[in-house]
Amino acid sequence: MQLSIRRREELWFYTLISPWVLGFLAFTAGPLLASLFFSFTRYDVVSPPIWTGLQNYARLLEDDLFLQALKVTTLYTIITVPLGIVVSLGLALLLNRDVPGIRFFRTAIYLPTVTSGVALALLWMWLFNPEFGLINYGVAALTGWRGPLWLQSETWVLPALVLMALWGVGGTVVIYLAGLQGIPTELYEAAELDGATGVTRLWSITLPLLSPVIFFTTITGMIGTFQVFTTIKVATNGGPNYASLVYVVYLYNVAFRDFQMGYASALAWVLFIIVLLLTLLAFRSSASWVHYEDEERR
DSSP: OOOOOOHHHHHHHHHHHHHHHHHHHHIHHHHHHHHHHHEEOOOOOOSEEOOTTHHHHHHHHTTTHHHHHHHHHHHHHHHHHHHHHHHHHHHHHHHHSOOHHHHHHHHHHHGGGGGGGHHHHHHHHTOOTTTTTTHHHHHHHHHOOOOOGGGGOOOTTHHHHHHHHHHTHHHHHHHHHHHHHTSSSHHHHHHHHTTHHHHHHIIIIIIHHHHHHHHHHHHHHHHHHHTTTTHHHHHHHTTTTTTTTOOOHHHHIIIIIIOOOHHHHHHHHHHHHHHHHHHHHHHHHTTTOOOHHHHHHO
């Protein structure tokens, strides 16, 4: 019996998406469900998992390193995300100009984002070296001050990591630049005719029309900072004295250094819940400050 055109299209559809579906089930959904199961067990990879119920989650409340990692990650997020938005938007405003050589500067700003995380960490470890690092050399040349220990100091390690994060804002700058170029120039021309200053145009036109982009970068930035791993693992491994112990570094150490896969799975699911709640909170608050162009027209 000859199949109808609709039926053949359905068969082709399921055939073509089947590799993705199989890959999703095998490499995403499967491990996800497995980690949920392991979070209720005591599992060290070698021995069979032993069901312990909510013991892993109860242990979190008594784990000082978990609380330290959560505190460091929260502080890192609170500092990095707003500062990254301000720096990215400022650079995007500077790059949104038709001046000679602007393509070179746009490329230069974006280039660090394609650098490997390990290479980036090694570069900054050299720059922050208290003995022969370029940053302390410059500080000493300008002020005569020897400069801090940076990555070896409990006080300065977090500011140093924030500076490392700001080095890679090029991807966010590109997003803001696209948003700025999508704002109609007629609005600026009309405001200028009305005598609006540059600050007024920025506050009354640019920021409101750019608020969806700011909202997007806030969400992605928050998720990214809660999952930061590579640069901090290579540069400090959570030291000194756990001053830079971010959440995912602690999770990695529990899973692959201590081989406590059950407890590490519980840590992973708690991280998922925290990020989910913060994202939902951000979406709930967006109604009061995010303005969409279609809504303004209606």
